[in-house]
Amino acid sequence: MVSSCTKYELRCNECGKSYGNQPLSACADCLAPLEVQYDLESVRGRFTRETIAAGPANIWRYKELLPIPEGFLPDLPVGFTPLVRAKNLGKRIGADNLYVKNDAVCFPTLSFKDRVVAVALANAQAFGFTTVGCSSTGNLANSTAAQAARLGLKACILVPADLEAAKILNTQVYGARLVRIDGNYDHVNRLCTQIADEYNWGFVNVNLRPYYAEGSKTVGYEIAEQLGWRLPDNIVCPMAGGSLIRKIRKAFKELIALGLVEPKEVRFFGAQATGCSPISHAVKNGWDYIEPQRPNTIARSLAIGNPADGPAAAKMIQETGGWAEDVSDVELVSGIQELAETEGIFTETAGGVTTAVAARLYSQGRISRDETTVVCITGNGLKTTDALEGRFATERAVKPKLAAFDEYIRAVDGKLIGVKEDAELVLAGGPR
Numbered sequence: 001m002v003s004s005c006t007k008y009e010l011r012c013n014e015c016g017k018s019y020g021n022q023p024l025s026a027c028a029d030c031l032a033p034l035e036v037q038y039d040l041e042s043v044r045g046r047f048t049r050e051t052i053a054a055g056p057a058n059i060w061r062y063k064e065l066l067p068i069p070e071g072f073l074p075d076l077p078v079g080f081t082p083l084v085r086a087k088n089l090g091k092r093i094g095a096d097n098l099y100v101k102n103d104a105v106c107f108p109t110l111s112f113k114d115r116v117v118a119v120a121l122a123n124a125q126a127f128g129f130t131t132v133g134c135s136s137t138g139n140l141a142n143s144t145a146a147q148a149a150r151l152g153l154k155a156c157i158l159v160p161a162d163l164e165a166a167k168i169l170n171t172q173v174y175g176a177r178l179v180r181i182d183g184n185y186d187h188v189n190r191l192c193t194q195i196a197d198e199y200n201w202g203f204v205n206v207n208l209r210p211y212y213a214e215g216s217k218t219v220g221y222e223i224a225e226q227l228g229w230r231l232p233d234n235i236v237c238p239m240a241g242g243s244l245i246r247k248i249r250k251a252f253k254e255l256i257a258l259g260l261v262e263p264k265e266v267r268f269f270g271a272q273a274t275g276c277s278p279i280s281h282a283v284k285n286g287w288d289y290i291e292p293q294r295p296n297t298i299a300r301s302l303a304i305g306n307p308a309d310g311p312a313a314a315k316m317i318q319e320t321g322g323w324a325e326d327v328s329d330v331e332l333v334s335g336i337q338e339l340a341e342t343e344g345i346f347t348e349t350a351g352g353v354t355t356a357v358a359a360r361l362y363s364q365g366r367i368s369r370d371e372t373t374v375v376c377i378t379g380n381g382l383k384t385t386d387a388l389e390g391r392f393a394t395e396r397a398v399k400p401k402l403a404a405f406d407e408y409i410r411a412v413d414g415k416l417i418g419v420k421e422d423a424e425l426v427l428a429g430g431p432r
């Protein structure tokens, strides 16, 4: 009998050594990251446009190319977020064929991390872990806590002490143990590696990392499917650990290998905040290695100074003919506002980075206006409202009388009722 389960195993990215399936993230010989590899031939007949269309409207429609242990019955409707044609933003930045992949509304915790956690926890259960956790810059904490709660797993989550209040609350509400560590993400991550070994816990982005990372491929599958089984010319993607951007490319390559889309070399563009830009720095210098940085940016979800997949991400961006850019904190806040004002999408600081970098890539001429470009928005603005603190005036309260409203609106925003600029000036400061 033909098994209906896809064959996959962990292999070293550098030396190709095989590790079967186990909670392990790095090669014992060369310390390079392990990655899940599939026997693509074994899924050829089962991963088609038709079988996918017949699946549920969530990431599990692609389960044949996800590392799902035998017997796992996926039921949480994660992913399948909107791909939005962004004409208004396009007009502002000089782009005629611009799309936004909007993971600001991913289920259940409003970031693309819901995808990776869903796949990681499926494996955590299969490996027999009863306590799971993660080292997180925020979104991963939210998602791990929420999905662990639903699966009945205990969760212990470690974060840098300076994390945004909303992300802390958004973890604790699910009943997870949240531990603030007096250090940056890289300190937290190193500690988690030791904890995982000491207590035999399943850390989604440490010992379960190869499985976790595969969840990111679903962003790529969805983009291709939502474009009508076509690949875009360009992807603009934020980078923290450097995993997401690589996995979107892996997804595209698998779709090409299985004949679901026409072969095409998509160019990948990485986005970082200048205050933590080890990968864009490497790309700009033509390096295939990373010089670690000490993060100093409000884009905390991207603030990984020594990214695990950084070298591979830098290398692959250069291979595709893409580029990487980084923007200041001031620019990323403008990016948040620009996306909100043009498309009605409120993204967090990471999305501000991605939007501002996309704008710069067009103005530099690295992306030309007629190309089809997808900008990956990965998180929700309600989690990082502190980034906009002080941007908008708190208006005085107006008496509930038409005359009072009329006087007020003429003073602050005459254009709203068609009053000309000079009339506004008279009302605001001139003689009455």
Ligand SMILES: *Cc1c(COP(=O)(O)O)cnc(C)c1O
Pocket: 111, 112, 113, 139, 140, 238, 239, 240, 241, 242, 243, 244, 245, 301, 302, 348, 350, 351, 378, 379
């Ligand atoms: C984690 C994260 C990223 C980057 O993911 P990597 O795969 O680590 O590069 C991007 N955006 C947001 C909002 C994130 O939380």
Ligand SMILES: [Zn+2]
Pocket: 012, 013, 014, 015, 016, 017, 027, 028, 029, 030, 031, 032
């Ligand atoms: Zn190796």
